[in-house]
Amino acid sequence: MDKLNFDEVVARSLKIRARYHELELQHHGSEWTVEEDALAFLTDAALVGRLTMSQQRRWPAGTDAQQELEHKLGESLWWLVVLAKRMGIDIQIVLEQFLTKTEKLVGK
Numbered sequence: 884m885d886k887l888n889f890d891e892v893v894a895r896s897l898k899i900r901a902r903y904h905e906l907e908l909q910h911h912g913s914e915w916t917v918e919e920d921a922l923a924f925l926t927d928a929a930l931v932g933r934l935t936m937s938q939q940r941r942w943p944a945g946t947d948a949q950q951e952l953e954h955k956l957g958e959s960l961w962w963l964v965v966l967a968k969r970m971g972i973d974i975q976i977v978l979e980q981f982l983t984k985t986e987k988l989v990g991k
Contacts, residue, residue: 896964924962
């Protein structure tokens, strides 16, 4: 499988989120708010923690922790892209700024 470029990640993420908004309107009469999206992200991020413990054999698992962990890591990245866009933040710019600032702090 080829690796994605970041522009493609953003475009595909937003297209998927738009489809979910359509489903929310269809099933609930309104789209999720930014706060609801943030809560969904936090729920998935918490699951990353639990699945990591399971994958590292520090928590009992009844399922395929590796496969679920991979899915939740991808989903968490997707949520961050979506949240940034909904809040008017360019995720690529802020990631670049963070990396540059942190590299200066810890040394390249």
